[in-house]
Every structure is written in structure tokens, then in C-alpha cells.
Amino acid sequence: MLRYSSTTKSDFSGGSQASGDVVGGGDLGAIAYAASAGVMLAFHHANTGNGIVSSALSGLDTWCPVRFTTEMLDKGGTGLDAVTSLAELVTRSSNHQQQPCSIIGAHVSDASSKLASLAAVFNIPVVSSSAMSTTLNDIKQYPNFLRTHTDVDGFGTMSVSFLKNRL
Numbered sequence: 001m002l003r004y005s006s007t008t009k010s011d012f013s014g015g016s017q018a019s020g021d022v023v024g025g026g027d028l029g030a031i032a033y034a035a036s037a038g039v040m041l042a043f044h045h046a047n048t049g050n051g052i053v054s055s056a057l058s059g060l061d062t063w064c065p066v067r068f069t070t071e072m073l074d075k076g077g078t079g080l081d082a083v084t085s086l087a088e089l090v091t092r093s094s095n096h097q098q099q100p101c102s103i104i105g106a107h108v109s110d111a112s113s114k115l116a117s118l119a120a121v122f123n124i125p126v127v128s129s130s131a132m133s134t135t136l137n138d139i140k141q142y143p144n145f146l147r148t149h150t151d152v153d154g155f156g157t158m159s160v161s162f163l164k165n166r167l
Contacts, residue, residue, distance in 0.1 A: 079114035109133030
């Protein structure tokens with residue numbers, strides 16, 4: 001549920017300092033396409049046992065029957081759009097397409113919190129590459145939310161540590 005549509009260059013997360021999303025710089029559409037390409041390449045390497053990037057994947061296809069499939073959805077970075085899309089995914093006819101087993105996105109903490117709440121009802125993990133709000137650390141509220149980086153407090157701690165220990 002990445003944010004492909006963007007008419008202007010703006011904050012990477014699409015959020016604000018108030019929401020805890022303070023990473024800046026870049027065209028959201030270009031970032032979403034690059035992230036999607038990375039995810040699809042990783043899935044392709046896992047599905048085919050290609051160990052060129054990660055030797056741990058070599059031959060995976062010969063002993064592991066699991067194969068990854070993907071759907072790319074542009075949800076514009078809003079909570080309502082993301083939740084609506086997830087509701088449509090989990091209620092669609094199962095003989096039409098597979099049901100989701102995990103979700104990558106959203107970039108914005110506000111959208112991620114709404115998406116993670118609904119996904120928890122269906123026991124679907126949600127992984128975000130940029131939602132930074134500390135609110136998402138509440139495991140009871142967001143039991144299936146994961147992120148690929150630290151929260152905004154972690155970035156602050158790392159910055160102070162760097163300034164103290166390296167400069």
C-alpha cells in the first residue's frame with residue numbers, strides 16, 4: 001500500500017513532525033516505485049533460489065515450497081484509503097484472488113496506525129519502511145505492526161550518541 005501518486009516533491013513519509021514522521025526529501029512516487037522494485041526483486045530471488053544478492057537464498061526454491069506473490073496498491077498515504085483497501089482485500093471472493101497474508105506500507109504513521117489496527121483484527125502483519133511514530137510501539141494496540149527502522153525516539157538517541165561519541 002505504497003504511495004505512488006504525488007504531484008509534488010515533499011516529505012518522504014508524507015507525514016509531519018507532529019505525527020512523528022520527520023524523514024525528509026524526495027519524490028514520493030519515485031520512492032514508492034523504488035521500494036516496490038526492491039520488494040519484487042527480493043521476492044523473485046526467494047522464489048527462484050537466486051543467491052546473487054544473499055547467499056542464504058541459494059537453492060531456496062528446491063527445498064521450500066512457499067512462493068511469494070504481490071499486489072501493488074496506490075493508497076495516497078491516507079488512513080481511510082488504506083483501511084478501505086484492506087477491507088476490500090479481505091472481503092473479496094477467495095476464488096477470485098488470494099487473500100493477503102502480509103502488507104507492506106503505509107509510509108505515514110497516521111495511515112499505518114489505522115491500517116495496523118484493522119490488520120490486527122485479521123491477524124495480518126503490516127511492515128512499514130518509514131512510519132516513525134512512537135505510538136506504533138504499543139504492542140497491545142498494534143500486535144502485528146513491524147518496521148524496518150527505529151522510531152523517532154531511536155533516531156534522536158542515535159543522533160545524540162553520534163554527536164557525543166564521534167564529534
